[in-house]
């Protein structure tokens with residue numbers, strides 16, 4: 684399980700999509716799951732702590748079942764609460780927590796989806812980093828600072844980490 688966590692706009696999907704592509708090219712049995720795609724399928728999922736945690740426990744459980752059958756799962760979720768991530772870690776034989784550690788000010792400067800501006804205007808509630816917490820990983824297997832590393836370099840780091848075990 685390659686689990687990407689970080690603020691919105693930190694670069695999770697950008698890096699994870701590329702990692703998925705590269706693994707697929709190498710013939711790895713790999714599946715990609717992304718918070719945005721899941722929320723499109725389940726649009727009523729809210730953003731309170733309990734809703735986020737429940738959503739992640741369900742997602743994480745299903746993903747861990749795939750992983751148990753030899754699928755490499757690449758997962759991209761803000762997953763702001765340490766407890767949810769640790770819950771999923773406990774379900775997995777091998778959990779690689781990848782902290783995309785782009786600071787809030789850089790994510791907000793990028794504002795890829797225009798959501799930070801909306802959150803600042805109070806149009807969106809429970810937005811991670813603005814009026815909702817993000818609990819940074821304390822001991823991630825990998826930390827990527829996207830201010831210092833290019834997308835290619837980030838992808839390489841993840842592939843190295845995966846390759847080291849496979």
Ligand SMILES: Nc1ncnc2c1ncn2[C@@H]1O[C@H](COP(=O)(O)OP(=O)(O)OP(=O)(O)O)[C@@H](O)[C@H]1O
Pocket residue numbers: 689690691692693694695696697698719759760761793795796828829830832833834835837
């Ligand atoms: N080294 C880098 N790695 C990843 N993304 C980068 C890097 N440098 C700049 N970027 C840019 O940062 C943005 C990251 O957006 P992305 O959608 O991947 O974030 P996200 O973490 O998936 O956010 P969300 O949680 O909202 O889905 C993209 O516009 C990407 O081009």
Ligand SMILES: [Mg+2]
Pocket residue numbers: 695696697717719759
């Ligand atoms: Mg994303």
